Amino acid sequence: MILKVTTKVRxxxxxxxxxxxxxxxxxxxxxxxxxxxxxxSIHYSSAMANGKLEVTAQQTK
Numbered sequence: 001m002i003l004k005v006t007t008k009v010r011x012x013x014x015x016x017x018x019x020x021x022x023x024x025x026x027x028x029x030x031x032x033x034x035x036x037x038x039x040x041s042i043h044y045s046s047a048m049a050n051g052k053l054e055v056t057a058q059q060t061k
Contacts, residue, residue, distance in 0.1 A: 003023070003024035003025055004021060004022065004023055004024070005021075005022050005024060005053070006019050006020065006021050006022070007019070007020055007022060007053070007055055008020070009044075009055055009056075009057040010057065011035045011037065011038060011040070011042060011057065012042060012057055012058055012059045013035060013038050013040040013042070013059060014035060014037055014038035014040070016035070016037045016038070018035065018036070018037075018057070020044065020055060020057075022046055022053070022055065024048070024053070027047065027048050028045075028046065028047045028048075029044075029045070029046050029047075030043070030044065030045045030046075031043075031044050032044070032060060040059070041059075041060040042057050042058070042059070042060065043057070043058045043059070043060045043061075044056070044057055045058075
């Protein structure tokens, strides 16, 4: 079963609020996408911990 949700994060480069689509069928995930506003690469990670979803958005190294 695929569980999809959306959440908001801030771009670590330009600070704009972004909506991210998440697939909760995987307890942990990492991926890289470009910010649609400033076009810089963002390293995303998501994880479920104690029933709470945690999403981070960091500058790529």
